[in-house]
Amino acid sequence: MSHAPALEVRNLTRRFGEKTAVDDVSFVVEPGTLTGFVGANGAGKTSTMRMIMGVLAIHEGEVLWDGRPITRADRASFGYMPEERGLYPKQGILDQLCYLGQLRGMRRGDAAREATRLLDRFELADRAKDKLESLSLGNQQRVQVAASLLHGPRALVLDEPFSGLDPVAVDSMVDLLSDRLREGVPVLFSSHQLDLVDRLCDSLVVLSGGVVMASGSAEELRRSGPARYRMTTAPDAGWVREEPGVTVLDVDGPTAILELPSGPPDGLLARAVERGLAEFSPLVPSLSDIYREVTA
Numbered sequence: 001m002s003h004a005p006a007l008e009v010r011n012l013t014r015r016f017g018e019k020t021a022v023d024d025v026s027f028v029v030e031p032g033t034l035t036g037f038v039g040a041n042g043a044g045k046t047s048t049m050r051m052i053m054g055v056l057a058i059h060e061g062e063v064l065w066d067g068r069p070i071t072r073a074d075r076a077s078f079g080y081m082p083e084e085r086g087l088y089p090k091q092g093i094l095d096q097l098c099y100l101g102q103l104r105g106m107r108r109g110d111a112a113r114e115a116t117r118l119l120d121r122f123e124l125a126d127r128a129k130d131k132l133e134s135l136s137l138g139n140q141q142r143v144q145v146a147a148s149l150l151h152g153p154r155a156l157v158l159d160e161p162f163s164g165l166d167p168v169a170v171d172s173m174v175d176l177l178s179d180r181l182r183e184g185v186p187v188l189f190s191s192h193q194l195d196l197v198d199r200l201c202d203s204l205v206v207l208s209g210g211v212v213m214a215s216g217s218a219e220e221l222r223r224s225g226p227a228r229y230r231m232t233t234a235p236d237a238g239w240v241r242e243e244p245g246v247t248v249l250d251v252d253g254p255t256a257i258l259e260l261p262s263g264p265p266d267g268l269l270a271r272a273v274e275r276g277l278a279e280f281s282p283l284v285p286s287l288s289d290i291y292r293e294v295t296a
C-alpha cells in the first residue's frame with residue numbers, strides 16, 4: 001500500500017445563533033478504518049461532516065488531511081454522501097452517475113465504465129437506464145453510495161449511508177466499501193443505529209450535544225469501560241451483597257453482575273466456590289452499552 005493519509009478534525013466548532021451545534025470536536029479517522037460517527041438526532045454529526053467537506057463554514061478549529069490543512073483539491077478527491085442526498089429522482093441512473101463522474105474530472109468513457117461496474121456490484125446493472133425514483137429506497141441508497149465511490153475517492157464521508165437498509169443490503173454495501181478500506185481509504189459514516197455500528201466498525205466517535213463523549217477503536221473503548229463480571233452460584237447469588245469491596249449491579253436468582261475495578265477482592269472466589277460457583281467471567285460490554293454509559 002502506498003502512503004495512506006488520515007483525516008483529522010481538530011477543535012471544530014460551529015454555532016447557529018446562540019446554539020453551539022458542534023463544540024470543540026476532535027478525532028482522527030485513520031487510514032483503512034471504518035469509523036462510526038454515532039449520536040442521537042441533533043448531536044451535530046451532519047454539521048461536522050459538512051464542515052469536513054467544506055459546505056458549512058467552520059467557526060473554530062480545522063480539518064487536516066495527511067497532517068496538513070485540507071485544501072479544496074483534497075476535498076474534491078473525497079467521496080461524500082450528504083444527508084440531503086443529491087441525485088435527481090427523475091433522471092436515469094447511469095446518465096447521472098456519468099454526469100457526476102465528469103463533474104469530478106473523469107472522462108465520460110471512464111465514468112461510464114466505472115458506473116457500470118459499480119451498478120453491477122450492487123446488482124443494479126439491469127436498472128441502469130431507469131429513473132432513480134423507480135427504485136426501492138434501499139436501491140436508491142446504493143446508487144447514492146455508488147455516486148460517492150465513482151471517482152476512486154481518497155476518503156469517504158457518508159451521512160447515514162445505511163439508514164433504511166435491511167441487513168443484507170448493509171452487508172453488500174460494506175463489502176463494496178471494503179475494497180476502498182483495503183486500499184487505505186479512511187471512511188467516516190454517521191449512524192444512530194448502534195447495533196449496526198457495533199457490528200461493522202473498527203473505530204467509533206460518540207457525539208452528544210455537539211461534544212465528543214468517547215472515541216477510539218472498539219477494542220480500546222471496551223477496555224476503558226468499568227470492569228464487570230458475571231458470577232453464578234446456585235441457587236442464589238444474593239450473599240454477594242454482604243461482600244466487602246464488591247459493587248453489586250444486579251442479582252437475578254443465581255446470577256449476579258459485579259463491578260470490580262481491581263479484579264475480584266481476596267477471598268471472594270473462595271467463598272463463591274463454597275457456595276457452588278458455576279461461572280465467574282468478565283463481561284465484555286457491547287458498543288451499545290458503552291454508548292449508553294458515555295451519553296447518560
Ligand SMILES: Nc1ncnc2c1ncn2[C@@H]1O[C@H](COP(=O)(O)OP(=O)(O)OP(=O)(O)O)[C@@H](O)[C@H]1O
Binds near residue numbers: 016043044046192
Ligand atoms: N442550518 C442550521 N440552522 C440552524 N440550526 C441548525 C442548522 N443546522 C443544524 N442546526 C442545529 O444544530 C444541531 C446539530 O444538528 P446536526 O444536523 O448537525 O445533527 P445530527 O447529529 O446530524 O442530527 P440528525 O441525525 O438529526 O441529522 C441541531 O440542534 C440542529 O437543529
